[in-house]
Amino acid sequence: MPASAKPAPDKLSVPQKALRKLGLVRPIDLALHLPLRYEDETRVVRLADALDGDTVQIEGEVTQQEVSFRPRRQLLVSVNDGSDSCVLRFFNFYPSQQKQMAVGTRIRVRGELRGGFGGLTMMHPTVRAAGGALPEALTPVYPTVAGLPQAYLRKAVGAGLAQADLSATVPPEILGEIRGKPLWELRKALAFLHHPAPDVALVQLEDHTHPAWQRLKAEELLAQQLSQLQARRARHRLRAPVLPSQAGGLHEQLLAALPFGLTGAQRRVGEEIAQDLARTQPMHRLLQGDVGSGKTVVAALAACVAIDAGWQCALMAPTEILAEQHFAKLVDWLAPLLEARGQRVAWLTGSQKKKARGEMLALIDSGEAALVIGTHAVIQAQVKFRRLGLAIIDEQHRFGVEQRLALRNKLSETERAGDDKQVAQEPHMLMMSATPIPRTLAMSYYADLDVSTLDELPPGRTPVVTKLVSEQRRAEVIERIRAQVAQGRQVYWVCPLIEESEALDLSNATETHAELSAALPEAMVGLLHSRMPPAEKKAVMSLFSAGQMAVLVSTTVIEVGVDVPNASLMVIEHGERFGLSQLHQLRGRVGRGAAASACVLMYSAPEGGRLGETARARLRAMAETTDGFEIARRDLDIRGPGEFLGARQSGAALLRFADLQDDAPLLEWAREAAPRMLDEFPDLAARHVDRWLGERADYLKA
Ligand code: ADP
Ligand code: MG
Numbered sequence: 001m002p003a004s005a006k007p008a009p010d011k012l013s014v015p016q017k018a019l020r021k022l023g024l025v026r027p028i029d030l031a032l033h034l035p036l037r038y039e040d041e042t043r044v045v046r047l048a049d050a051l052d053g054d055t056v057q058i059e060g061e062v063t064q065q066e067v068s069f070r071p072r073r074q075l076l077v078s079v080n081d082g083s084d085s086c087v088l089r090f091f092n093f094y095p096s097q098q099k100q101m102a103v104g105t106r107i108r109v110r111g112e113l114r115g116g117f118g119g120l121t122m123m124h125p126t127v128r129a130a131g132g133a134l135p136e137a138l139t140p141v142y143p144t145v146a147g148l149p150q151a152y153l154r155k156a157v158g159a160g161l162a163q164a165d166l167s168a169t170v171p172p173e174i175l176g177e178i179r180g181k182p183l184w185e186l187r188k189a190l191a192f193l194h195h196p197a198p199d200v201a202l203v204q205l206e207d208h209t210h211p212a213w214q215r216l217k218a219e220e221l222l223a224q225q226l227s228q229l230q231a232r233r234a235r236h237r238l239r240a241p242v243l244p245s246q247a248g249g250l251h252e253q254l255l256a257a258l259p260f261g262l263t264g265a266q267r268r269v270g271e272e273i274a275q276d277l278a279r280t281q282p283m284h285r286l287l288q289g290d291v292g293s294g295k296t297v298v299a300a301l302a303a304c305v306a307i308d309a310g311w312q313c314a315l316m317a318p319t320e321i322l323a324e325q326h327f328a329k330l331v332d333w334l335a336p337l338l339e340a341r342g343q344r345v346a347w348l349t350g351s352q353k354k355k356a357r358g359e360m361l362a363l364i365d366s367g368e369a370a371l372v373i374g375t376h377a378v379i380q381a382q383v384k385f386r387r388l389g390l391a392i393i394d395e396q397h398r399f400g401v402e403q404r405l406a407l408r409n410k411l412s413e414t415e416r417a418g419d420d421k422q423v424a425q426e427p428h429m430l431m432m433s434a435t436p437i438p439r440t441l442a443m444s445y446y447a448d449l450d451v452s453t454l455d456e457l458p459p460g461r462t463p464v465v466t467k468l469v470s471e472q473r474r475a476e477v478i479e480r481i482r483a484q485v486a487q488g489r490q491v492y493w494v495c496p497l498i499e500e501s502e503a504l505d506l507s508n509a510t511e512t513h514a515e516l517s518a519a520l521p522e523a524m525v526g527l528l529h530s531r532m533p534p535a536e537k538k539a540v541m542s543l544f545s546a547g548q549m550a551v552l553v554s555t556t557v558i559e560v561g562v563d564v565p566n567a568s569l570m571v572i573e574h575g576e577r578f579g580l581s582q583l584h585q586l587r588g589r590v591g592r593g594a595a596a597s598a599c600v601l602m603y604s605a606p607e608g609g610r611l612g613e614t615a616r617a618r619l620r621a622m623a624e625t626t627d628g629f630e631i632a633r634r635d636l637d638i639r640g641p642g643e644f645l646g647a648r649q650s651g652a653a654l655l656r657f658a659d660l661q662d663d664a665p666l667l668e669w670a671r672e673a674a675p676r677m678l679d680e681f682p683d684l685a686a687r688h689v690d691r692w693l694g695e696r697a698d699y700l701k702a
Contacts, residue, residue: 026160026694027164028691033160036141036142038196042136044059047083050113052115055112058081058109061079061080061106061107062106065103072091075097076089077090097127107127138195169685171681171684174673189211214666217658220692221658225670228448232448238426239282242309254337265453265454266454269453273430273452282426283428288435291434293434293456293457294454299392299432310387314372314385314407315392316375318375327373343371344363344371346360346363346374347360349375349377379406389428409426436632466623467598470602478516478520492567516551545564563592567593575603576615579618
């Protein structure tokens with residue numbers, strides 16, 4: 001086979017496949033695969049000078065070898081280096097090793113030294129023949145996966161480093177200085193990080209503060225900023241329908257029909273959105289606001305602007321319950337106004353009957369449905385909009401990149417079928433989230449997004465008091481429920497996901513439901529879980545919404561959107577198993593009315609033990625603050641951006657080296673550098689993005 005021919009995927013060896021799995025395909029990918037840590041094999045020490053717990057390399061003569069059977073079969077080899085002796089202990093061993101360590105042989109041994117009554121020992125050390133040159137640099141240890149031995153990976157990385165084009169992509173005038181010092185060259189930084197000199201301060205390498213690391217992190221952040229900026233500029237070249245606000249239209253009618261006046265924040269954000277809608281470029285805006293801050297009304301008002309301008313609006317929510325809630329509320333508000341104009345609201349969900357769905361599709365296709373509300377069903381291929389002008393996504397973080405892209409494409413689909421437009425058109429996009437994004441995340445992952453924030457709650461809310469209660473006080477918690485119910489209040493009881501098993505999850509919720517039904521014979525206790533048929537869920541929800549059902553036991557299906565102002569107590573079982581943002585969302589279901597409300601976080605320590613430090617920090621944070629921004633910030637601290645971003649990043653490139661908190665100065669630099677790079681050095685910018693992101697660049701754009 002000629003050297004240039006690529007082997008077919010099924011011909012790849014196990015380590016080759018593992019390299020692919022790690023995304024190490026091009027020489028540059030290998031060159032940028034950096035060590036996790038290092039081993040110092042550059043020196044041989046005397047046993048007499050080494051300390052208990054040190055990882056050391058020694059050289060000496062084998063003085064004794066035996067296979068012992070107590071407490072279990074093991075090979076014991078004694079080595080003397082002239083200063084002291086040490087016993088090597090192997091529980092798995094081969095005849096070849098016994099031969100390698102025959103009595104009288106000189107060997108070089110590397111491992112962790114343990115002192116004790118029986119003298120010095122090493123467990124499963126690395127052994128080779130003594131003598132031979134010592135390496136001059138530290139030995140890198142790379143992140144790897146099963147089937148990819150370090151030795152193989154080291155060779156591959158070495159080859160990648162030799163072959164990769166490492167010429168500079170960041171010109172000196174952009175690079176400048178960071179923290180008052182010029183940055184290292186990329187080539188020098190990489191050579192150093194793969195094979196550092198033994199006298200380097202290992203701490204600096206391990207905590208990534210070394211100048212070589214600074215260079216790599218700066219490069220990585222720049223690549224991320226460049227790709228986001230490219231996406232933003234590409235979007236600005238697109239066209240969207242111009243949706244000007246009109247006096248005397250639906251917008252004003254809705255304002256007049258609402259039972260309350262808007263908060264200052266709602267007015268300001270509504271204005272920001274209206275300005276975007278009146279432009280020829282598609283809006284790409286995130287509306288963030290704490291649970292209960294009133295995002296739905298803002299969305300409804302934006303929908304009015306689009307409808308007034310003669311276009312359709314789609315509203316997509318991640319669950320049927322949430323979609324249903326929007327539907328109920330928007331229908332209350334909008335349907336009478338729309339009907340007076342001969343227009344309709346259409347409804348699309350996965351569980352819909354074929355006939356009903358057909359009718360809805362026809363309404364959407366004809367353009368009679370001015371407003372379309374639903375779940376993922378909205379983006380299915382059969383759904384053809386007549387004139388989609390505005391797409392709104394609630395709880396946007398629960399949707400994946402592909403789903404958002406599909407919604408964006410819904411307009412060009414229809415326009416292609418109709419008149420032949422020259423420039424591709426996209427609908428305006430409004431994304432909503434109750435999980436505020438911390439500033440550093442917004443600056444990096446969401447750089448292609450304009451952000452509006454509802455930072456004010458509607459008046460008349462009472463803050464929710466949060467209590468941490470041990471599972472052992474379950475009976476007291478049930479008494480508290482009884483007291484609330486006696487006052488005509490309603491209660492949520494949330495059961496967690498157990499070990500990711502839906503079946504167990506369900507049986508647990510069912511048991512709790514039985515327990516509470518028995519303990520509270522005076523109250524109607526309902527059960528809601530994700531496996532229930534939608535019609536049943538709907539029936540349970542409407543009993544609870546109407547106030548007939550006093551207690552609702554549920555799995556986390558109620559997480560988003562449920563709005564029952566009379567609910568004043570929420571009990572969350574195994575609070576320690578939830579993420580902070582999730583707890584915050586759940587807690588937001590109470591405190592929606594004027595009554596004093598409480599959230600009880602029940603926790604149980606693992607059998608016989610104490611609750612872990614992380615779990616405790618999480619629960620404490622919940623009790624200490626009700627500010628969604630503060631909670632999001634702590635959540636990011638505790639969990640890191642990977643989990644925080646959730647579906648958005650499915651399979652996508654997260655930052656590998658840079659840390660958004662520690663490297664804020666580098667992030668600021670990259671943000672300023674990116675537009676200059678694109679304007680003044682577009683070719684270098686393209687090479688830089690390709691070098692760092694390769695095929696992953698697309699993921700960061702949606
Ligand atoms: P979220 O931001 O969590 O989606 P909602 O839009 O569901 O919040 O609003 C929460 C509740 O507050 C709803 O019952 C809504 O009708 C009500 N609401 C919204 N805006 C106001 C306001 N300006 N004054 C009073 N109540 C409001
Ligand atoms: Mg909402």
